[in-house]
Amino acid sequence: MDLSAFLSSPVLWVVTIISALYIIYKHVTASFNYFSNQGIPGPQPNPIFGNMWGIWKANLPDYDVDLVRNYGKIFGYFDGSIPNLWVTDVDLIKAIFIKDFDHFVDRRSMEIKLKVMRKWMTLMKGQEWKDVRSSVTPAFTTGKIKRMSSLIKDCVADLCDRLTSATQIEEKIDAKLKFSAFTMDVIARCAFGFKIDTIGSENDVFIRNARVIVNPPTTRSPVGLLPCKSYKQFYFFPFSFLNLFCTVIFPNFLSTFGGVFERLFSIKEMKFFFNLLEDVLRDRSQSKENYHDFIEIANESISEFTKEVDGKTVPMWTREEIDEIIMGQSTLFMLAGFDTTATTLTNTCFQLARNPDIQEKLYDTVITKMEEYGEVCHDMVQDMPYLEMVIQEVLRFYPPLLRVERQCTKDYSYENGRIQMKKGQLVTVPAYALHRMEEYYPDPEKFDPERWNPENKAKRSPYTFMAFGMGPRNCVGMRFAMEEMKIAIATVIQKFRFFPVEETPEKLRFDDGFTQILQPLHATLGIEFRQTFSG
Ligand code: HEM
Numbered sequence: 179m180d181l182s183a184f185l186s187s188p189v190l191w192v193v194t195i196i197s198a199l200y201i202i203y204k205h206v207t208a209s210f211n212y213f214s215n216q217g218i219p220g221p222q223p224n225p226i227f228g229n230m231w232g233i234w235k236a237n238l239p240d241y242d243v244d245l246v247r248n249y250g251k252i253f254g255y256f257d258g259s260i261p262n263l264w265v266t267d268v269d270l271i272k273a274i275f276i277k278d279f280d281h282f283v284d285r286r287s288m289e290i291k292l293k294v295m296r297k298w299m300t301l302m303k304g305q306e307w308k309d310v311r312s313s314v315t316p317a318f319t320t321g322k323i324k325r326m327s328s329l330i331k332d333c334v335a336d337l338c339d340r341l342t343s344a345t346q347i348e349e350k351i352d353a354k355l356k357f358s359a360f361t362m363d364v365i366a367r368c369a370f371g372f373k374i375d376t377i378g379s380e381n382d383v384f385i386r387n388a389r390v391i392v393n394p395p396t397t398r399s400p401v402g403l404l405p406c407k408s409y410k411q412f413y414f415f416p417f418s419f420l421n422l423f424c425t426v427i428f429p430n431f432l433s434t435f436g437g438v439f440e441r442l443f444s445i446k447e448m449k450f451f452f453n454l455l456e457d458v459l460r461d462r463s464q465s466k467e468n469y470h471d472f473i474e475i476a477n478e479s480i481s482e483f484t485k486e487v488d489g490k491t492v493p494m495w496t497r498e499e500i501d502e503i504i505m506g507q508s509t510l511f512m513l514a515g516f517d518t519t520a521t522t523l524t525n526t527c528f529q530l531a532r533n534p535d536i537q538e539k540l541y542d543t544v545i546t547k548m549e550e551y552g553e554v555c556h557d558m559v560q561d562m563p564y565l566e567m568v569i570q571e572v573l574r575f576y577p578p579l580l581r582v583e584r585q586c587t588k589d590y591s592y593e594n595g596r597i598q599m600k601k602g603q604l605v606t607v608p609a610y611a612l613h614r615m616e617e618y619y620p621d622p623e624k625f626d627p628e629r630w631n632p633e634n635k636a637k638r639s640p641y642t643f644m645a646f647g648m649g650p651r652n653c654v655g656m657r658f659a660m661e662e663m664k665i666a667i668a669t670v671i672q673k674f675r676f677f678p679v680e681e682t683p684e685k686l687r688f689d690d691g692f693t694q695i696l697q698p699l700h701a702t703l704g705i706e707f708r709q710t711f712s713g
Pocket residue numbers: 299300301311510511514515516518519522577578579582583644645646647648649650651652653654655656658659
């Protein structure tokens with residue numbers, strides 16, 4: 179047989195294809211004994227997709243609860259070929275997130291080199307993340323947040339005007355829409371130094387651009403996620419189909435072709451916000467005015483961050499780097515702080531409508547504190563333990579981010595080698611499922627703020643609550659979010675009463691799809707003005 183006949187022979191083709199398939203199969207399943215070799219249980223993975231086949235058919239919160247129920251507190255899962263240890267054991271959570279954090283500094287993320295976005299704290303890794311986080315953290319101390327509280331109060335006053343109009347028109351509201359408009363207003367004023375003139379209007383240029391960025395198309399169809407405006411999935415927890423494909427099934431794809439994907443981010447809506455911030459920073463460099471917003475406060479804290487060079491203390495960042503870090507965190511503020519906060523406010527009002535006794539108790543505490551403080555303000559909401567208990571219970575019941583993730587950054591051994599983790603493997607704490615474990619929260623489907631009174635709280639490990647994550651890489655905006663939510667709830671509850679109407683569901687349902695941020699559906703609530711309110 180001559181060479182060309184040999185090369186075109188059907189037998190050779192069949193043998194080649196079978197061999198190639200065998201090699202691919204071996205490659206994609208090579209890690210599948212990673213957990214079983216250590217005696218760690220878990221669902222059986224499939225080639226290519228690991229355990230992720232079919233997640234788009236499931237409602238993620240229920241999916242996570244079922245997995246934990248079926249496989250226990252520590253089990254192995256495969257994101258494609260990447261081993262991912264799911265943990266709801268409090269000792270192991272403590273070890274990973276606090277004690278041995280230096281082995282778990284990063285989250286899984288793609289590398290972005292594009293200006294501004296490369297400074298998004300959620301995506302950064304290693305030492306660079308530590309430096310940026312350390313310089314931005316002082317902007318979120320209680321004192322600094324108190325400075326921003328007057329801006330939040332202005333936004334709450336506008337929210338109350340819009341709710342008052344709603345009581346006059348229909349006596350019911352789409353709570354998610356109303357609170358989304360409010361949180362967008364807060365972000366515009368605090369993070370962009372911008373006042374939205376017509377909140378809720380499609381014609382407002384800020385809202386129009388923001389909507390594209392914060393409302394990615396979530397759908398059950400993987401193809402529907404391809405347009406890639408779904409930053410949320412990218413920057414937090416890679417779950418869009420494209421991301422699933424790239425980071426999970428072919429983990430090296432993004433680092434190799436990351437540049438192509440960067441361009442997908444660089445859409446005109448994102449540029450609108452960069453340009454806006456550039457203008458604000460330019461104007462402010464020549465202004466002596468005080469603004470009391472995040473831009474001003476972050477500028478102070480980042481500029482004050484120093485390093486040692488040749489025994490001398492010098493500024494850590496150049497002016498250009500400071501501007502880039504501010505712009506990065508301000509745009510991230512919108513991505514990380516918009517939906518999480520709007521969703522929690524919506525869920526709080528839903529629970530208050532469904533639990534009138536809790537709503538009345540909260541109302542009474544607000545009225546009592548009003549007598550002491552005269553107005554809803556930073557000091558008043560800091561002095562309202564019951565308000566804090568209600569919000570904590572809402573966050574337990576519905577943590578807006580379903581899962582908290584870390585990537586192992588250097589090999590790790592837990593309990594003398596009982597569990598071995600290799601660099602690159604993932605760790606997931608399924609916050610929603612953790613918060614529904616009977617062992618930690620008896621009768622978990624009961625909404626009960628009393629779980630958070632000092633006596634009950636002291637009986638529980640702090641590692642059973644992961645709504646804001648945990649440890650040095652927890653939510654940097656937690657104090658800001660709590661301040662915003664407390665001022666909003668205390669003010670709104672003092673003026674309005676929420677109640678269920680025909681459209682109000684018995685239990686909140688959440689959007690299906692890949693997104694890991696809970697999206698409440700049909701949160702229609704009745705609302706009425708409180709007769710007793712004299713303000
Ligand atoms: C109810 C509101 C919020 C919730 C439930 C929430 C929750 C979370 C969670 C679970 C994480 C991951 C933490 C971890 O990995 O341990 C996180 C990270 C983060 N959040 Fe929030 N968040 C909220 C509001 C905000 C706000 C208002 C901002 C901005 C001011 C913000 C900025 C961030 C940033 C920048 C990170 C990444 C931190 C880092 O990588 O160092 N969040 N958040």
